[in-house]
Amino acid sequence: MRSTRPLIAAGAAVALALSLPTSASAASDPPTPKQWSDQVAMPYSLTVDGHRVLVADGAMGMIGQLQPDGSIEPIITGAEGTTSVATRGKTMAYTTSLEQGEEAPPLESGLTLQNPRGTTYVDLHAYEYANNPDQGNTYGFVDSCLGDAGTNAGITDAHAYTVVPYGGDWLVADAGANVVWRVTDAGDISVFTLFPPVPVEVTEDVLPMFGVDENGQPVLPDCVVGSTFNAEPVPTGITVGSGGVVYVTTLPGFPGMVTGAGQLWRIDRNGGEPDAIASGLAGPTSVAMAGNGAVYVAQLFGGGVAKVSTSGEQLGFIPLPNALAVSTASNGTLWAATAAATDEQGNPTGPGTIVSVSKGKVKVNGHVLR
Template identity: 50%
Template sequence: MPFSIAVDGPRVLIADGGTGTVGQLQPDGSITPVVTGVDGVAGVAVRGKWLAYTSTHTDFDTFTNTASGLNIRTPQGTTVYADTHAFERANNPDQINTYGVASADPCVQAVLGPQYTGGVDSHAYNVASWNGRWIVADAGANALLTVDDAGTVSTLAVLPPQPAEITAEVVAALGMPDCVAGVTYAFEPVPTDVEVGADGMLYVTTLPGGPESAALGARGSVYRVDPNTGVSGRVATGFLGATNLAIGKNGEIYVTELFGGQVSVLRGGVVSPFAALPGAVSVATGANGRVWVATMANEDPAAPGTIVSISNGKVKVQGKVTH
């Protein structure tokens, strides 16, 4: 489960949630562990000799996250833990958002439930280095958080709700009652990655917060966020499972579509296919325009997760992620 890739010069680091490992890719394709035993690791970032990686503990009996945070390893080898779960309990940034459907129709509410405001949930999913601090994309809190090297957490931005109309075609396909047709449901935004652009803005991928399939359309998006004000705006949508992004040397944005089995690229406001890679879950860019992509392991047919590099249109398998 190579949820994140960080490229730092010649170093390629992988956050493998399946093994709880942050590892470094070697020239022979093997992966040398850097940190092991990390519960729910999903994101990794570097800043010089500093290393940061996320972790989350999930109670699978209740499907709730009981711990989540950012681990910051200093150049001296000590680790500082920033507790985003505690910050969420104390502040709940997305309580300003209202989700669900604004309808008092008992039929609609019986199917879709009442409106609700953002609940208490933290899933520190991905991380980027910015201006001497760390930016965490918290997929549970629906927010971007700022963390300093001492582990102090603050809110940078709350992503907006993701409205989707439930059409008559969707109602028929899913076997829902007719009263739901035409209703707009405001889903949660679920940020999955954050990267810093050459323009100083932050770029964020979001899942649609509802069905991840194409049942309601491909609704994954990319947002631009001003790190100084927290103001966000959507720059592209239509991705089927936008789990990760990377910014190329000319400002293009690569987006993994986990449920679309591909990497897409956004150039000049236009989205086009870049590489067909089933299970593509994370992406990074390196020197000379090289694009690194990690794919998820598959059970049927059995296949390991892989790390591939793409240069001049050629795909090369660099390593396998197995457990």
């Protein structure tokens, strides 16, 4: 998977031309999001613990807590490349991936578990490099005039993106390894589920994404149009529903990240084969389960947050450009975060934000528990 921040910049311009299936939006008539903070840059993850709202800001290398005045109180600093935060009792878990460039896999990637008894670091990078569960997948062009050119098996690449508690363990969606890991408090790792490649049709609009010459013409031959490109699935968001059923979003990788090929998957309790229940999502990066059984999906390139049922039926849409993270409170409040706005070159043009969506009064607890 390409490193996350360049991915956001690269996809934003192309995403302007995309149209998402939001036919249920008019019927849903959701409340207008209320902005609480603009003191974040890349808030990859939100976690709601009671009335506490925690945020993992990858640009700041910080785990922080939203305060009633909109400021962010740091809890953990120096967490370079942090991508998510979760809690279970007195344990705080967060993921980090140390990037080394736009196209190269991260140098380090892991899960940190911190509680009053101490701190444990689980090296997911080392486990991926020793096992590489998706090496049996085939990515790249299939059934094209290029033959076997441009195809490859799954490479070693770990990019821990989201962690959630799962019973007495933790689940980690790994956007590089293309799996969900199951991790114990003792640091034991196993594969919870492995995702298959995501087929993307190479249309005339998609063809130039593979490169153009000095005259602006596609570098690949026209005979590629109509073929299939197997993109890496790139799991991002993860949430747990009733009965231990797990829901995961996949981005997916190039060129699917900018063609609306994102999906929502269901995995039965204790893992196994994933089942795609919704498609047509544009850059889904986060997912959260509501108390009424609905699922909210943040779409980075889709202009907002989609609301779907656990069977994949569209239930509504909340406009929120650059939506990057979602989380839900027990009282039904939806919390969401947006990425800092950028131009086509990836230069910041505005801050990230944290917002709430609720029909009632929303309370924020600023007391920090360390």
